[in-house]
Amino acid sequence: MKKAKRLAALLLAAGMMVSMAACTSVSDSSSSNNSSSSDSSASGESSTGESSIDKIKAAGKIVMATNAQFEPFEYIDGTDFKGIDIEISQKIADELGVELEIHDVKFESVIAEITTGKANFAAAGMSITEERLKNVDFSNEYFSATQSIVVMKEGSSVAKPEDLKDKVVGVQTGTTADTYVTDEKGENNVGVKEVKRYNSFVDAANDLMTGRLDAVVMDDFPATKLVEKNADKIMKLDDELTGEKYAIAVPKGDKEMQDLVNKVLADMEESGEMDELLTKYIGEE
Ligand code: ARG
Secondary structure, eight states: OHHHHHHHHHHHHHHHHHHHHTSOOOOOSOOSSOOSOOSSTTSSBOTTSOBHHHHHHHHTEEEEEEOSEETTTEEEETTEEESHHHHHHHHHHHHHTOEEEEEEOOGGGHHHHHHTTSOSEEOSSOBOOHHHHTTEEEOOOOEEEOEEEEEESSSOSOSSGGGGTTSEEEEETTSHHHHHHHOTTOSSOOOOSEEEEESOHHHHHHHHHTTSOSEEEEEHHHHHHHHHHTTTTEEEOSOOOOOEEEOOEEETTOHHHHHHHHHHHHHHHHHTHHHHHHHHHHOOO
């Protein structure tokens, strides 16, 4: 199951590369350091000819943006950042021989970290979407996910996706779960009564358990982790609401950074490290 999921992701990745190559690069404001002209530094080559990778090496650190309340992909354990994305990001830093700096921000600000040059890439269990592709490029996919529904074990009025209609549903702001229930274009037509938005899915789940929500919509693996921790109270429905692919976001047009991330992902696949990581954090399915 797990393997099949990721194999499909790899095959799709080839297609993605083609479609990404078709996007022209729009350069954003600027990156964090010294270039005096601000027009092109978010893309790979600055006007001085110095690439983003050169700048990272010179700085001795690479900055990753994330939102670390998304176990098993990123979370805080005591004083440490842990999770699949954290370990992949460490590999990216190791590949360049620099330190990894983690910017833990609200999920809705993760993309802006890149477009304003505060971070070099973002790893946040982030699904590839058309909307996000307007502002950033993505690496190859490394994980397949779906949105799922979390409800109270006892007495829930939501037992299937259609039951979300007229209910109060919690999501994390700016996520694909948010888009799924909100859907201004009417495509999903969920028809919920009210969407409550939270800074994290953990906060949403807490409100579910205190009776302020009828359901939470969120990514399947983080949902499984949350349910494991509160197994006496909440459960996850089996329905898969969407098909999504996680990838690492890089500055728009920064081919060098994209290639670097893709190389690290491919190396990890090949060496079996990616499988080990998934088993470590998710276990056998
Ligand atoms: N996969 C979903 C999305 O892309 C949720 C990601 C939330 N990630 C996080 N680190 N909180 O919108």
